[in-house]
Amino acid sequence: MTPALALAQQSAAVEVGSGSNAFLEGLVAALGAYLPMWALWLGAAVTGVAIVMGLISLIAMFSVWLERKVAGHIQCRYGPMYVGWHGWLQSIADGVKLLLKEDMIPRDADRVLFMLAPALVLAAIVAAMAAYPLAPGVFFADIDLGVFFVIAMSSMTTIGVVMAGWASNSKWTVFGAMREAAQVVAYEIPLGVALLVPVMVAGTLNMREASEMQSGWYGMGWFMFKNPFMLPAFVLYFIAALAETKRAPFDLPEAESELVAGFMTEYSGIRWSFFFMEEYAAMFLMSALAAVFFLGGFESPLTWAAGEFFGRELFVKGASGATELNLQAIPYHAVAGLTLLVKSFAGIFLMMWLRWTLPRVRVDQVMTMGYKYLTPLALVCAIGAALWEAGKQALLG
């Protein structure tokens, strides 16, 4: 996965409304007479990637600050306090520092792989991020295989991590990379199977559609409440997501007390920050998936009320028959987008809370937990949910 491929994944750029690429259409309408189609297409793609990158860095910056605050308060201290109100600009200061750092590559490292690894990790997560729906009618790419795509792309980062570990030519990094590979292979299965439960209930892999299906009960018709196997599936999914994103208590790939910094021991400056951005973006995506498939996605009583009050359709057929932007529906979309954002950050907060609560588990414990506990339990949940749904259909018609 190189940035060029990520570009291709992003070709849809900012799609607005189902099926149509409003951004590209607008570009064609404005500049089609002056520029060839491929230039416009490229322009739309580059803009899309730039927006996703911006989103990822914003999320990473906010999450780093949140992480430091949560860590501080759990340990009865304040965390960053000086740069801005309660240190909220600290991440920007850190970012500037990372940008200005010397770019170091170990002498015996494999230079090409060493430089490629962070780019690959970032490209994969940028591609995965494209599936995140910003609001019911605003998204980068409306992918019908949304969940599948996100999971595939975020496990792509593992290749980057293994690459980084191998290319650094250091025993710590190789250990970190090996652990990462073993862990991801072990936890991919329960993650997928646990996600299968809501996907089965929803009957779709599309994140936007899955969210729409939960709008019943005044915005509280969440999949979580639709099936008794949903809660255990959610817990299993969350545990597996923790392991997928290398978060404590499963942060073995970068176990700082054993492996210095694991696979990123030899990295510094901006390349190092790429790994960090990937970690936080992956956390965000995993939480967003959990929010969409278990916790109602865009739906909440507030979203429901906004939808009732302002109307839901972002695009309506105008008097002349052309599609027009329905400005009145914007508040509803803003509320819906914010709802999903808040739910995703609640997931991130839960991950942080767990990180500062639990000690790191041992390698063999990680494997035991993955293979002997999570996988069979996830299978039980999936089968149970399937039987439940089948029984419900048989009984209620």
Next chain:
Amino acid sequence: MQQTETAQGYVKNIWDSVKTTLVGMKITWRYMLQKPITVQYPDERMPIPDRYRGIHYLEQEKCINCLACARACPIDCIEMEAVRHGKELEWISFTLDYQKCMFCELCVYPCPKDCIHMGTEYAFVTFDRSEFKHDLLSFKGMAREARIRMKEAEAKKAAKEAAKAAGVKVEDSKAEEGDGE
């Protein structure tokens, strides 16, 4: 996680891990909501007891340059230099070498004027080691009062001398007069 082969052990492991995690999360949640106990150091400070032995301070006006403190110091870190003008002192330096000082307070007791004390300031940070040779003087040279006192004393002396000289002169003139008569 125990290594258990029985089905009962398997279920117990799951139960234990869920329960202990929840208990741990409850504890960290409580800590998170409590007010942090740290002190934002340079802005706030912990209260310091009055008899804390920190950086010294000197009441320079009282000091009589008697060297009692310097002699009492077991590691000779006090050095002072002053020029005497009659009763008054013109200060050049009164240094304390904090690379050596062990804050034992032995220099404080022998002072006949009770003018060297140990303060509550403890943070002494410099960019260069030489700066640890800290000058306790609040002013160099002479105090204004001392100068005034010295001037007064000088004026008095001059006046006395003048009076004396005048008296001699008077006597002289008398003698002259007498001589004249």
